[in-house]
Amino acid sequence: MAEGNRPLEGIRVFDMTRVLAGPYCTALLADLGAEVIKLEPPGGDDYRHVGPFRDGESALFLLTNRGKQSIAVDLKREAGRKLAQDVAATCDVAVENFRPGVAAKLGLGPDDLRSRRPDTVYASISGFGQTGPWTGLPAYDLVVQALSGLMAVTGEEGGQPLKVGESFGDLVAGLFASWAILAALLRRARTGEGAVIDVAMHDALFALLPTAHAQYLYAGQEPRRVGNRHPLSTPFGCYRAADGLVAVAVLNDRQFAAFAALIGAAGIEADARFATDAARTLNEPALRRMIEAWTGTRATGDLVAALSAAHIPCAPIRSVAEAVHSPQTQARGLVGEVVHPTLGPVPVVGQPVRFDGEKWQSDRAAPRLGADADAVLGAISGKAVT
Numbered sequence: 001m002a003e004g005n006r007p008l009e010g011i012r013v014f015d016m017t018r019v020l021a022g023p024y025c026t027a028l029l030a031d032l033g034a035e036v037i038k039l040e041p042p043g044g045d046d047y048r049h050v051g052p053f054r055d056g057e058s059a060l061f062l063l064t065n066r067g068k069q070s071i072a073v074d075l076k077r078e079a080g081r082k083l084a085q086d087v088a089a090t091c092d093v094a095v096e097n098f099r100p101g102v103a104a105k106l107g108l109g110p111d112d113l114r115s116r117r118p119d120t121v122y123a124s125i126s127g128f129g130q131t132g133p134w135t136g137l138p139a140y141d142l143v144v145q146a147l148s149g150l151m152a153v154t155g156e157e158g159g160q161p162l163k164v165g166e167s168f169g170d171l172v173a174g175l176f177a178s179w180a181i182l183a184a185l186l187r188r189a190r191t192g193e194g195a196v197i198d199v200a201m202h203d204a205l206f207a208l209l210p211t212a213h214a215q216y217l218y219a220g221q222e223p224r225r226v227g228n229r230h231p232l233s234t235p236f237g238c239y240r241a242a243d244g245l246v247a248v249a250v251l252n253d254r255q256f257a258a259f260a261a262l263i264g265a266a267g268i269e270a271d272a273r274f275a276t277d278a279a280r281t282l283n284e285p286a287l288r289r290m291i292e293a294w295t296g297t298r299a300t301g302d303l304v305a306a307l308s309a310a311h312i313p314c315a316p317i318r319s320v321a322e323a324v325h326s327p328q329t330q331a332r333g334l335v336g337e338v339v340h341p342t343l344g345p346v347p348v349v350g351q352p353v354r355f356d357g358e359k360w361q362s363d364r365a366a367p368r369l370g371a372d373a374d375a376v377l378g379a380i381s382g383k384a385v386t
């Protein structure tokens with residue numbers, strides 16, 4: 001679609017968020033054309049002060065605050081709170097990730113903002129939601145991963161629980177919040193009603209465990225850690241190569257027969273231990289020994305070539321650097337570039353979805369602290385604000 005026809009153009013968002021979950025949510029909205037006004041304290045979002053840095057600018061802040069405008073307002077002052085309320089009254093959406101109850105104490109809760117604009121879509125993102133016995137607990141990604149069950153099913157077989165190597169609790173909460181905001185805006189267009197949205201990091205992460213829930217809620221089995229393999233399907237995991245690991249995903253019995261022939265074990269699909277996916281999973285150690293007798297003597301590249309020729313899904317394990325520079329990443333335009341006012345061109349990783357063949361991304365870099373005060377606040381107060 002041509003510029004000027006992004007889905008959220010004309011939607012204005014009041015962004016009261018900080019650090020990761022909230023800023024990630026509003027960055028996704030900015031990518032789709034929303035005008036996002038970021039409210040920051042005089043010292044700036046905490047992420048402005050977290051490295052790594054490039055010429056004094058935080059990379060994390062740059063990546064998660066693309067496409068926004070910044071105003072710096074002291075909410076400890078009554079005048080600052082009044083100014084924030086005035087800005088919010090001009091916006092379709094408000095997003096906050098204060099501790100539960102803080103926004104209301106500042107006069108920026110859903111009741112406060114919707115008293116002036118009833119059709120406001122108001123989203124709160126927190127660690128454990130606005131209700132429940134854990135609502136006041138610290139909202140750190142590690143804590144949420146530990147309590148959601150994710151860590152319990154992540155790690156080597158027989159080993160200790162492990163956190164996932166990214167702040168998925170924050171990120172998935174931001175993603176669900178953006179999804180809920182879009183649903184609420186669609187309903188508002190139909191009914192004229194606003195909405196109050198309550199997104200919890202714990203709830204969002206808990207919702208992303210369907211395999212573990214299938215095992216526990218339906219089969220009555222306590223899910224356990226199985227390392228780099230699938231808990232229910234085999235062979236579906238990582239296997240030792242002469243120079244590392246290779247990922248192999250055998251999806252059905254026909255594929256397994258072809259795989260068995262490739263590794264020099266033609267006919268083992270007739271063995272009751274390996275005749276079905278469930279049987280293969282039950283007898284995974286024995287099957288792994290057979291597989292690694294073949295994979296362990298070959299280089300990863302040779303294994304990928306042989307498996308691919310047999311139409312068996314497989315892959316080497318790439319580093320982040322290799323993933324960034326892969327031809328697929330380049331062809332799909334997953335790493336973009338915007339111009340920062342002091343750094344010049346900087347990389348950004350925007351929303352990944354293509355609309356009619358086009359992947360929309362904000363064309364503005366993350367803002368300097370308070371850089372848009374005159375434009376945003378001046379339009380409301382009738383004079384420039386510093």
